[in-house]
């Protein structure tokens with residue numbers, strides 16, 4: 001079962017949409033689902049046309065008047081436009097975020113070069129324009145105007161799915177039979193009227209969903225705990241607890257997997273030279289298994305962190321591509337970076353389903369700032385694990401220092417108004433000066 005979380009302002013009850021997936025549409029007679037195939041063959045290209053339009057020439061607009069010719073009905077046409085607008089909107093948001101990260105990255109790079117740090121010899125970050133998404137999988141996000149789910153009077157099936165087809169006024173009736181665990185998940189719930197139809201490996205699948213409201217149970221005055229996320233240690237809290245790690249078993253497995261891939265790549269080059277046409281694939285099953293295992297370990301760590309802090313509210317970082325790169329620096333493999341992004345997502349989801357308060361704070365310089373005197377400097381980090389302030393000499397584990405900074409950043413409205421890295425640094429330096437003055441430094 002997949003879960004999705006909608007954005008909610010802090011303090012309001014959180015609405016959580018839960019999806020019930022993998023309901024197979026029975027092929028009671030082959031002809032029925034062939035009608036659905038015909039529909040998809042017209043629907044997907046139309047949806048793609050609007051995706052391209054909304055990603056290039058126009059802003060996504062669910063209510064845009066129709067502009068392409070199609071044999072689909074007016075209602076189906078509208079559904080395609082809505083789905084396309086949703087896809088284009090999330091593509092545009094992600095692209096904008098990535099571009100902002102790139103700009104920050106570039107600024108950081110220039111700053112380092114100005115300071116004459118040899119690390120800046122490294123290549124200047126470059127921007128590669130994103131491709132417009134292409135819809136490869138058959139996926140139809142339908143609403144009640146075109147697909148209706150009706151309880152079945154017949155006991156052999158649970159529901160009937162009434163689907164409008166390419167033929168005017170002709171509806172397709174598909175029986176839906178739930179598995180026991182589907183039935184259990186949906187018991188007593190009001191099923192949302194929009195449904196998703198997917199075609200995977202020649203079979204049609206249905207996804208249903210329902211909304212659940214989880215009241216926020218954290219007291220407004222609950223103590224704030226800062227959480228630093230990383231790969232060496234998945235979670236470090238500002239009260240000095242550590243949860244989960246990539247070291248040890250996971251790292252051993254990763255090494256073995258990398259070796260295996262290297263050998264395979266070698267074999268490929270060798271065979272290629274000899275003119276062999278069909279080459280062994282480089283994608284690795286064990287690599288996928290490992291990635292899944294890492295995510296399970298992350299989930300376990302997040303769970304434990306919530307369980308061991310029953311009365312706290314959490315502050316955590318907005319991870320940008322630049323921060324992720326910095327945090328995974330010692331082992332800059334894509335795998336690490338992608339898993340790093342999974343951690344904040346799990347924090348947010350766990351908080352939503354438990355009715356716990358979590359707050360995102362700015363990540364800029366959180367690992368370089370001294371949590372005592374606010375002095376921000378890359379040099380405060382002699383290595384990945386250690387924090388040692390160049391000015392006041394405060395020294396501790398690097399993740400703990402970051403977690404304390406994150407805790408302090410909760411409710412820091414001055415910091416929140418900063419729009420870029422430069423402004424954050426200026427503010428931190430200003431605070432550092434104030435600290436020096438207060439503590440009688442020259």
Ligand SMILES: [Zn+2]
Nearest residue numbers: 370373389392
């Ligand atoms: Zn310091």
